Amino acid sequence: MNRELSYFLEFTRVYRSIDPQRRGAREAACLRVQLPHILQPVGDELIAGFMVHGCVGFSPQYGGTYTYYYHPERVEAALGQEPFPTPSELSEIKIAQGFWLEEQTAAKHRLRFRALGGPEFPTSFREPGFANADVRVAGSTVNLGKLLRLGIPGLRAEVRAVAPVDAQAREFLDAIEASLDLLAWACEWYARDCRAQGKLEMAAVLDNLAGKAPTTFREALQLFWLYGIVSDLMNYGRLDDALGDFYVRDLEAGLLTEEEALALLGSVWRTMARIGKIHDARVVVGGAGRHHPKNADRLALLILETSRRAHDVVPQLTLRHHPDNDPSLMSKAMNMLSEGFCYPLLYSDQTNIPAIATAYHVSEAEASRYVPFGCGEYILEGLSTGSPNNGVNLLLALEQTLHGDLQGIKTFDDLFERYARTLEAPLTWLARHKRLNYDVAGEEADFLFLSLLTDDCLARGRGLLSGGVQYLFASSEIFGMISCADSLSALRQLVFEAKTHTLAEVVGLLDRNFDGDPRIRKPFLRAPKYGNDDPQADTMAQRVYEHVARATIAAGREAGLDAYLMVSVNNSMSAEWGQYCGASACGRLRGSPLANANGASLGADTNGLTALLNSMAGFDHTLHAGVINNVRLSKELFRSSLTKVQAVFEAFLGNNGSQVNLSSVGADDLQAALENPENYANLIVRIGGFSARFVELSPVVQQEIVARTTYLA
Amino acid sequence: MPELRARIFDVQRFSLNDGPGVRTTIFFQGCNLRCAWCHNPESMSPTPQLGYFADLCVHCGACHDVCPEGVHTVGPGSHTLDRSRCSACGRCVEACPASALKIFGREATVDELFDLALRDRAYYGPSGGGVTFSGGEASLQHEFVVELATRLRHEGLSTALETHGVVASSVLKSLLPVIGLFLVDWKVSDEATALRYTGGVPSAVERTLRLLQEAGARVHLRCPIIPGVNDSAAHRAVIAGLAKRFSCIEQTEELPYHRWGNRKWAALGREEPCF
Numbered sequence: 001m002n003r004e005l006s007y008f009l010e011f012t013r014v015y016r017s018i019d020p021q022r023r024g025a026r027e028a029a030c031l032r033v034q035l036p037h038i039l040q041p042v043g044d045e046l047i048a049g050f051m052v053h054g055c056v057g058f059s060p061q062y063g064g065t066y067t068y069y070y071h072p073e074r075v076e077a078a079l080g081q082e083p084f085p086t087p088s089e090l091s092e093i094k095i096a097q098g099f100w101l102e103e104q105t106a107a108k109h110r111l112r113f114r115a116l117g118g119p120e121f122p123t124s125f126r127e128p129g130f131a132n133a134d135v136r137v138a139g140s141t142v143n144l145g146k147l148l149r150l151g152i153p154g155l156r157a158e159v160r161a162v163a164p165v166d167a168q169a170r171e172f173l174d175a176i177e178a179s180l181d182l183l184a185w186a187c188e189w190y191a192r193d194c195r196a197q198g199k200l201e202m203a204a205v206l207d208n209l210a211g212k213a214p215t216t217f218r219e220a221l222q223l224f225w226l227y228g229i230v231s232d233l234m235n236y237g238r239l240d241d242a243l244g245d246f247y248v249r250d251l252e253a254g255l256l257t258e259e260e261a262l263a264l265l266g267s268v269w270r271t272m273a274r275i276g277k278i279h280d281a282r283v284v285v286g287g288a289g290r291h292h293p294k295n296a297d298r299l300a301l302l303i304l305e306t307s308r309r310a311h312d313v314v315p316q317l318t319l320r321h322h323p324d325n326d327p328s329l330m331s332k333a334m335n336m337l338s339e340g341f342c343y344p345l346l347y348s349d350q351t352n353i354p355a356i357a358t359a360y361h362v363s364e365a366e367a368s369r370y371v372p373f374g375c376g377e378y379i380l381e382g383l384s385t386g387s388p389n390n391g392v393n394l395l396l397a398l399e400q401t402l403h404g405d406l407q408g409i410k411t412f413d414d415l416f417e418r419y420a421r422t423l424e425a426p427l428t429w430l431a432r433h434k435r436l437n438y439d440v441a442g443e444e445a446d447f448l449f450l451s452l453l454t455d456d457c458l459a460r461g462r463g464l465l466s467g468g469v470q471y472l473f474a475s476s477e478i479f480g481m482i483s484c485a486d487s488l489s490a491l492r493q494l495v496f497e498a499k500t501h502t503l504a505e506v507v508g509l510l511d512r513n514f515d516g517d518p519r520i521r522k523p524f525l526r527a528p529k530y531g532n533d534d535p536q537a538d539t540m541a542q543r544v545y546e547h548v549a550r551a552t553i554a555a556g557r558e559a560g561l562d563a564y565l566m567v568s569v570n571n572s573m574s575a576e577w578g579q580y581c582g583a584s585a586c587g588r589l590r591g592s593p594l595a596n597a598n599g600a601s602l603g604a605d606t607n608g609l610t611a612l613l614n615s616m617a618g619f620d621h622t623l624h625a626g627v628i629n630n631v632r633l634s635k636e637l638f639r640s641s642l643t644k645v646q647a648v649f650e651a652f653l654g655n656n657g658s659q660v661n662l663s664s665v666g667a668d669d670l671q672a673a674l675e676n677p678e679n680y681a682n683l684i685v686r687i688g689g690f691s692a693r694f695v696e697l698s699p700v701v702q703q704e705i706v707a708r709t710t711y712l713a
Numbered sequence: 714m715p716e717l718r719a720r721i722f723d724v725q726r727f728s729l730n731d732g733p734g735v736r737t738t739i740f741f742q743g744c745n746l747r748c749a750w751c752h753n754p755e756s757m758s759p760t761p762q763l764g765y766f767a768d769l770c771v772h773c774g775a776c777h778d779v780c781p782e783g784v785h786t787v788g789p790g791s792h793t794l795d796r797s798r799c800s801a802c803g804r805c806v807e808a809c810p811a812s813a814l815k816i817f818g819r820e821a822t823v824d825e826l827f828d829l830a831l832r833d834r835a836y837y838g839p840s841g842g843g844v845t846f847s848g849g850e851a852s853l854q855h856e857f858v859v860e861l862a863t864r865l866r867h868e869g870l871s872t873a874l875e876t877h878g879v880v881a882s883s884v885l886k887s888l889l890p891v892i893g894l895f896l897v898d899w900k901v902s903d904e905a906t907a908l909r910y911t912g913g914v915p916s917a918v919e920r921t922l923r924l925l926q927e928a929g930a931r932v933h934l935r936c937p938i939i940p941g942v943n944d945s946a947a948h949r950a951v952i953a954g955l956a957k958r959f960s961c962i963e964q965t966e967e968l969p970y971h972r973w974g975n976r977k978w979a980a981l982g983r984e985e986p987c988f
Contacts, residue, residue, distance in 0.1 A: 518810030519775055526807075533726075533832055608726035610735070610833040641729045647840035648727070648735055655835045711727070 001085035004055055004078035005093060007037045011056050012096040015068070015103075024175025024446040024463065030058045030068075031182055031448070035230060039186065041193050046267035047222050048190040048202060049229040050274065056100055060232040060447050062136035063277070067105035067441045072097065109135045109440045116436070118429050121390070125577040130396035131426040133433045134389050137441050139473075140464070141237035141282075141371050142453035143382030145291065147227055148220045148242055151213025152184050155452065162458050169461020172446055176458070179448035184210040186230055187223075217246040217256055218264055225268050231449030234277055235373035236315065237381045240285040240303060244295035247302070258302060265306040273312045279571060279690045280316070282373050286329050287320025287349045289368030297326035304332050307343050313684055313691045318372060319344040321653050334646045337662045338638040342684050342691045345661050347372065348653035355621035355658070360384075360471065360563050375690055376569035376626040376659070377475045383455050384471035385464060386625065388567060389437060390430045394548060395480030395581055395594055397423040398487055402507050409503060412496040416488065416543070424551050427476075431552075431559035434474045442466040475567045475625045476552050479574055482530050482595035485541040486586035486604065490527035492540070494585075510583045513590045525587035531600025533611035538618045549623035565625035570597040570688035572697065575704040593704035596688045597628035602707045609633075609711045610648065617656040628688050629660045632710045638664040661686045670694065670706045719857040722755050722818045722849070724826070726833055732873040732894060732933070734842025737830045741851040741858075742818045746877050748900065748911045749986050750939050752974030756849035761801040761818035764980035765794055769813035776805035776814060796982055815980070823861045830865060843871025845896070852880045855887055862891035875935075877911075878918035885924055894931045897921065899965075901943050902951035910942055910988070919955075926961040934965040941988060 011033050018026040038051040053064040055074035075097060079085070085093060101107065121133040150158060159177055164170040191206035205222050214220040220243055228236060250256035272281045285300035300319075307317045319333050333344050349368070356378060357367035369381045379386040401419045409415050441447075446463030457468030465472075494501045500523065501509075514521040528537035549566050556564020575593035583590040586601050595601045598616055605612045609631070616629045638645055649660060663686045673680035677695040685694045685705055694702065720742040725731075728738040743759030744751075755762065763784070770792050777785040782798040785805060806814045830844045837843050844865055846858050851874060862872045873894040897918065901907035904914050925932050936952055938944050956962045978985045 518771070519773065519808070522808075522810045608728075610727045610836050613836075614832060637729070644729055644735050644840050644842075648836050651835045651839045 001089050002078055002081050002083055003037075004074070004081075005085055005089070007033070008055055008075055008078070009089070009092055009096060011037075011054070012099065016099070020444075022171060023444060023466075024172045024448065025178075027058060027445045027448055028175045028178035028182070031179065031230075034058060035182060035186060036189070039189060039229075042190060042197065042199065042202070045271060046202070046264055047225050047271070048194065048206065049222075049226045050271055051229050058445060060137070060450050061140060061234050062138050063232040063234060065106070066109070066135045066437075067137060067444050068103065069106070070100035070104040072101070105440060105444050106135050108444070109436060112440055113433060113436055116432065118433060119426070121426075121430070121433065125391065125393070125573055125580060130393040130400060130423075131430060132391050133430055135437050135440075136389055137385070137387055137437075137447070137465070138234070138280075139373055139377060139379050139386035139388065139475075140233070140450045140454065141235050141373055141379055141381045142231075142233070142450060143455070144224055144227075144237060144239070144242040144453065146382070147453055148214055148223060148246070151223065152180055152187075152209065153211065154213050156180050159452075159458060162461070165461050172451075172461050172463060173458070175446055175448055176452055179452060183227060183230060183449075186226055190226065214246065217243065217250045217261060220246040221264055221268065225271070227449070234280040235282040235371070236284075237282070237371045237373075238284045238287075238290065238296075240296040240300040241290040241292075244290075244297075244299040245292055247299045248295040251298075261302055262306055262309065265303065266310060269306055269310040269312065269315060272314045273310070276314075278313050278692055280374050281314035282318055282371065283315040284318045284320060284371045285344070286325045287322045287347075287368070288324065288353060289365065293324065294326075297329060300329055301326070301332060304329070304336060304344065308336050308339075308341065311341065311682065311684070313693060316345065316690065317343040318347060320347045320349050321650070322349040323654075330646065330650065334642060334649075338635070338642055338645075338664055340635060340664055342661070342663050342686045345372075345376075345659065346649065346653060347659040348657055350654055351621055351656055351658050352378075356380075358622035359565060359625065360473065362471065372626055372659070374569075375477075375567075375571050375688065376628050377567045378625045379473065380471060382453060383469075384473050384562075385438075385450075385454070385469050386473035386475055387434065387437065388475040388477050389434060391477045391479055391573065391577075392423070392427075392430070392548070392566075393479045393577055393581070393594075394423065394484035394544065395487065395584055396577075398484050399510075399582055399584070402503070402510070406503050406507070412488075412492045415491065415496075415503070419488070420547055420551075423548060427551050427555040428558055430476060431474075431555035431561060431564050434476075434556075434564065435559040435561055438465045438472060438474070471562045473563045473565070473625070474556065474561050475565050477570070478548055478566045478568050479570060479577055480581070480594040481544060481548070481568050481597075482541060482599065482601055483584055483586055483588060485544040486527070486529050486537065486595070486601050487584045487588075488544065489529070489537050489540045490524050490585040490587070493527045494523055506585060510585065513583045521587055521589075524585055527586070529586070529601055529604035530595075531605030531612045531615045532607035533614040534607075538615050541615070542618055542620070545619055546623065549620075553623065563625070565623070567624060567626040568597045569626050569628045571690055572687050572692075572701045574688060575701045576698070578704075579700060593700070593707075596630060596704070596708075599628075599630050600709070602704065603709060605709050612709075613648070613652045613657065616660075617652060619656075619658075621656070621658050627658055629657070630686055630688065630708070631660055631662055632708055633662065633664050634710050634712045635664045635666045637712055666710075670702075674702060674706065717823055717857045717860055718820045719822075719826070719854050719861075720759055720761075720818055721821050721826075722753075724829060727836075728845065731845040731847055731875060732843070732896060733871075734840035735833070735836045736842045736845045736873070737833055738845040738847050738875075739826055739830075739851070741846065741848040741854050743853050744848060744850045744877075745853065746850070746879060746911045746913045749988050750910075750937065750942075750970055751986070752971065752977075753849070754974060754978050754981055754983065755817035758818070759853075761816050762981060763794070763796065763799050763801055763805070764815040764817050764977065765792070765982070766813045766815070766976070766980050767792065769811045771811045771813070773810060775808040775810060779804045779808045794982065817981075823857065823864065826861055827864050830870070831868065834868075834870070837870060841871070843873065843893070845873040845875055846892075847875040850877055850880075852876050852884050852888065855884045859887055859891055862888075866891055866893075876921075877913060878921040879913040880917075880921055882920070882924055885921060886928075889925075889928050889930060892930070894933065895925055896933050896935055897925070899934050899936045899952060899955065902948045906942065910939075922955065922959050922961070926959050930961055931963055932959065932961045934962050935968055936965060937968045937970060939970045939988070
C-alpha cells in the first residue's frame with residue numbers, strides 16, 4: 001500500500017492505543033507518527049521547514065483543520081493510487097474510515113452541541129440565515145522571545161523546574177518534554193536532509209539548535225521557523241522583538257550583513273507564500289512593550305524591506321504605530337504604500353492599547369502585547385487565544401426583521417427594537433458553540449507546542465484549552481454593519497421623518513429591487529450615509545455597532561468565555577455574502593456587495609478623505625476585538641503629497657483611529673487588469689482583512705474592489 | 714444686526730493644493746474678473762445657478778414633471794432648458810435619478826462654516842494646514858471672510874486667502890489682521906492681453922503686492938500658465954522680477970492649464986473656453 005495509506009493506518013493505531021484520558025501522551029505519540037510524514041525536504045531554501053498535512057492528523061491550529069481531523073476524500077484518493085493495499089490492509093482501512101467519521105473532533109463537537117439543544121447553524125454564507133458557525137482552533141500567537149532566548153535545552157530545564165500541582169500536571173509536563181524532543185528531532189531531520197544535499201552550513205545550524213540555544217540571527221530565525229511549522233503557528237507576531245537582539249548583535253560583530261539577513265528573511269517569506277494561508281501569516285513590527293525597542297526597530301526596517309522586495313500577498317506585514325517608534329519606520333512604510341504595496345497595515349498603539357485593556361479587562365502592560373492575527377482579530381501574544389469561527393450578517397438580520405410582523409411599529413425606535421431582538425436571538429447559542437469549540441478541543445488534546453510558549457500553561461500544568469491559557473478569548477465576525485446602518489438611516493428619514501413611504505411600501509420596493517427604476521431608488525441613495533462625517537449617519541452606525549458589540553459581550557459572558565467580542569474585519573465574504581442579500585434601504589441593489597468592514601457603502605463616501613476618517617474614528621474601541629478601515633488613494637495623490645498624506649494618517653491614528661489599510665492602486669490599473677489579466681499577475685489589492693492578487697479573485701469581489709472610492713487630490 | 718451669510722459653491726475638505734498642509738477650502742461665489750480659462754465657471758455669478766450634465770441625462774422627464782417654471786423640455790433623446798425662467802429652486806435636482814442636474818451655489822452662515830472647518834482640526838496642525846478662502850473671489854465677501862477668519866484665528870488655526878489681486882485697498886486692509894497667507898494670482902503680465910483675457914490689469918495686482926509688502930504679509934504667487942496666452946519667456950521674466958522686488962513673496966508656483974473645468978462650462982449652458 002502507498003505511503004499515505006500506511007500513514008493513515010499507523011496514525012490510527014497509535015491514536016487508538018493510548019487511553020484518551022492521557023491526552024498529552026496521546027498527542028505526543030500521534031505527533032511522533034505525524035511529523036515524519038508531513039515534513040517536506042528543504043529544497044532551495046536557506047531556512048528549513050515546510051509541511052503538508054495528511055489525510056488524518058492532529059492540527060494544533062486549523063492548518064489541518066479542527067484538532068484531530070479527518071479528510072475522507074483524501075483517503076479515497078489514496079485508495080486509487082498505487083501501490084494498492086492488500087485485502088487485509090483494505091479491511092483495516094475500512095474500519096479506520098468508519099472510526100474517524102465519529103472520532104474526529106468536529107464530529108464530537110457536533111454531537112455535544114446537539115445534546116445541549118443548540119440549533120443547526122449553517123457553516124457557510126451560502127446557506128440561509130444571518131448567522132453561521134464552524135469549528136476550528138485559530139488565533140494563537142506565542143511567546144517567541146522565550147523560545148529564542150532559551151532554546152530547546154533552556155525550555156527543557158524550565159519545564160523540569162516546574163513543580164507539578166497534581167498528577168495531571170505531571171503527565172502534561174512529561175508530554176511537553178516529549179514535544180521538545182520532537183522539535184529537536186525535527187532539527188536533526190532537517191540537518192540530515194541538508195547534509196544529504198551538501199548544505200553543510202544549514203546542517204550545522206540545525207545540529208546546533210537540537211542541543212543548545214540559538215546564538216546567531218540565522219540560528220534564531222531557523223528555530224523560530226521550524227517551531228512555527230511543527231506547531232501550525234500560522235500567525236507569527238512580533239518578529240522584530242523576538243529576533244532584533246540577534247540581528248543587531250550579529251551585525252555589530254561583523255557576522256552578518258544586511259543583505260545576508262534580507263536573504264534569510266526572504267527565504268522564510270517565500271515559504272510563507274508557499275504555505276498560502278493568505279488570511280493569516282501576520283508579522284507585526286513596531287509599537288510599545290518590546291524588550292529592546294532600538295534593536296527591534298532596526299530589524300523592523302529590514303523586515304519592511306524584505307516585504308518590499310518579496311512583493312507578495314503574505315506575510316500580512318503590520319506596523320504598530322507608536323510615537324516612540326523610530327520615525328523612519330513610518331516614513332519607510334509610507335514610501336512602500338505610495339509605491340503601490342498593500343503593506344504594511346497600520347495600527348495605532350495610542351488608540352488600541354487603552355481600548356484593549358478595557359475590552360479584555362487586562363492591564364495596559366498586558367494589552368501592549370496585542371497583535372492582530374488573521375484578518376485583524378486581536379490576541380495578546382503568549383497570553384491568550386481567540387478563535388473567530390462565526391459570522392453574523394446584520395443586513396440580513398434587518399431584512400428578516402422587515403419580512404416579519406410589522407404591526408405595532410409606530411416609531412423608528414420600535415423598528416430598531418424589532419431589529420435588535422431579531423439579531424440577538426442566535427447570539428447566545430453562537431457563544432456557546434464557541435465555548436464548546438474550545439472545551440471539546442481541550443478534552444481531546446493539550447496543544448503541546450502552543451502550550452509550551454503560552455502563559456500560564458506550564459505553571460498550571462494544563463494544556464492551552466484545558467485550563468492552561470491565561471485568557472480564553474473569542475470573537476464573532478460581523479458583516480454588513482454599515483449597509484445595515486445606512487439602511488436604518490434611510491428608513492428613519494423616509495418612513496418616520498419625511499413620511500414619503502410607509503414601511504410596507506419600502507419592503508415591497510426592496511423585494512422588487514426598486515422596480516429597476518432609478519427614480520424610485522434615488523431617495524434611498526440620497527439618505528444620509530456613513531463615511532461623510534455626517535452626524536446623523538455616523539450616530540446610526542455607532543448605534544448599530546454598539547448594540548451588536550454589547551449583545552455579543554453579554555452572550556460571551558453567559559457562555560463562560562473570558563471575552564467574546566465582535567470584530568468587523570471582513571474578508572471577501574462581504575462581497576460574496578452580498579450576493580445572497582436582497583436590495584436594501586441604503587439604495588444597494590439586490591445581490592450587490594455589502595459595505596466592507598468599517599468602510600462606507602460603496603461609492604457613498606463623497607465628502608473627502610478627512611470626512612471618511614472622522615466617521616471611522618467615531619467608534620468606541622473598547623467594545624470590539626478588531627476593525628478594518630480600508631482607504632484607497634490615487635497613486636498620483638500619494639506620490640505628490642507624501643508628507644501631507646503621512647501627517648493625515650498619523651493624525652488619524654493619534655485621534656481614535658484604530659487602524660488603516662492604505663493602498664494606492666490606480667483605478668485605471670484595476671480596469672485594465674480586468675481586461676488584460678495576463679499583464680497584471682502581480683497587482684496585489686487589499687480586500688478587507690487580507691490581501692490577494694487581483695486577477696485571482698472571483699468576479700464579484702473584483703467588481704466590488706473596482707467600485708470602491710479612490711481619493712484624488 | 715442680521716446674521717452674515719455667504720454665497721459659496723463648494724467646500725473642499727482634504728484640500729492639498731490651496732496652501733500649505735492639509736486644508737479645508739471654502740469656495741466663495743461671485744467674481745469680478747472673467748478669465749477665459751476659468752476652471753470654476755460656476756463661481757462667476759454671485760447667485761445660484763442650475764447646471765445640467767447632458768452626458769448623464771436619461772431623458773426620463775422627471776425634471777419636467779416637478780418644475781413649476783417650465784424650464785425643462787424633454788423628449789426622446791433631447792432635453793433643452795430655458796434658463797431665463799429658472800429660479801434655482803432645486804426641485805428638479807431632487808427628482809433627477811441620474812444626477813444630471815445640480816445647483817451651483819448656496820448660502821452659508823459663519824457658524825456653519827466655522828463648525829465644518831473645525832471638524833478637520835486634527836489634520837491641520839501636524840501637516841501645517843488650515844483653512845483657505847477661495848472662489849470666485851472671496852474678498853468680494855470680505856465682511857464674512859473677516860468674521861469667519863477672526864474666529865478661526867482665535868482657535869489658533871492658520872488662514873489663507875486665494876485672490877486674483879484686483880482688490881480695493883480698504884478691503885485688503887480689513888483682511889490683513891486675520892489672513893496669515895495670501896495666495897495671489899499673477900495671470901498675465903501685459904496690460905492689453907490681461908484686459909482681453911481676464912478683465913483685470915496687472916498694475917492692480919502689483920498695487921496689491923505693494924500693499925501686502927508694506928504690511929509685512931506672507932505671499933505665495935500663483936501663476937496659471939495658459940498655452941497661447943502667457944506661456945512665454947517674457948511673462949516668466951516678469952514673474953521672476955516680481956519675486957525679486959517683493960520680499961513678501963515666499964514662493965512662486967506655476968499652475969499648468971487643464972481642461973477639467975470645461976465640462977462645467979457646458980453644464981452652465983455656456984461655450985467652452987477656446988483660445
